[in-house]
Amino acid sequence: MDQITDTVLLARNIRLDIVRMINKGSSSHVGSALSCTDLLACLYSDYLNIDPNNPEDPSRDIFILSKGHAGAAVYATLANLGFFAKEKLKSHYQNNSDLSGHVSHKNVPGVEFSTGSLGHGLSIGSGYALGMKIQSSPRKVCVLLSDGECDEGSVWEAALFAAHHKLSNLLAVIDYNKIQSLDTVENTLGLEPFLDKWIAFGWSVVETDGHDHDQLLKILNEINNAEKPTCLIAHTTKGKGVSF
Incomplete structure (x- = not known):
């Protein structure tokens, strides 16, 4: 099978596990988890250098889920890639489980940082x-953000910081599904012209369909040539893969 076929199959399996986990745990944020599934499948398959058999390797890349409420998507991704047994997914959102509703690094191989409060x-x-x-290290950092958290000033402070220090080893991926909390992004606090804002802050910016594996893999292969931090604005659909 070619690479695109592999990532599509991985994304399909991740989605199945997300729906099963959230249904069994009677938890929430299914739409947000499903919208970023294709992004995670492509990032972990092609961009991030993280070994499931040695997730603490000092030479590993770093992935941070800033939209911590989509923890189910990361847990499912890690389990499907062999970071831990898939059986563990059945404990999601249960009392005393390591797999909390918002992503947690405690006892979860492959999770670098606990998140949940947006904007950090x-x-x-x-x-x-x-x-x-x-340290002149070849390692990379990838942060997956929600569109809604881009309402917060802390995101733009970090954007200024990264551009000032020319952090070409930093990739920000924005899951732009156009819906936050109880309303649309446009009605809550419009972000447009979104691409122009990131350019004005000194970033290299790419915009694409966040469910198109062909385009995502192509973009991820070209990012390594950037001379400044890169923002990938991924247009996605909330709840992608499930008919509502």
Whole structure:
């Protein structure tokens, strides 16, 4: 099978596990988890250098889920890639489970940082990236953000910081599904012209369909040539893969 076929199958399996986990645990945020599934499948398959058999390898890349409420998507991705047994997914959202509703690094191989309160992931990722740059390390940092959290000033402070320090080893992926909390992004606090804002903040910006594996893999292969931080604005559909 070719690479695109592999990532499509991985995304399908991740979606199945997300729906099963959230249904069994009577938890929430299924739409947000499903909208970023294709992004995770492509990032973990082609961009991130993280070994499931050695997730603490000092030479590993760093992935941070800033939209921590989509933890089910990351758990399912990690389990499907062999970071831990898929049987563990059945404990999601249960009392005393390691797989909490918002992503947690405690006892979960492959999770670098516990998140949930929005707006902090890019700052954390920028700190990691600066440290790697100072050490002349080839490692990369990827932060997956929601569109809604881009309402927060902390995101733009981190964007300024990353551009100032020319953190070419930093990739921000924005799951732009156009819906946040109880309303649309446009009605809550419009972000457009979104691409122009990131360019004005000194970033290299790419915009694409966040469910098109062909385009995603092509973009991820070209990012390594960037001379400044890169923002990938991925247009997605909330609840992708499930008919509502």
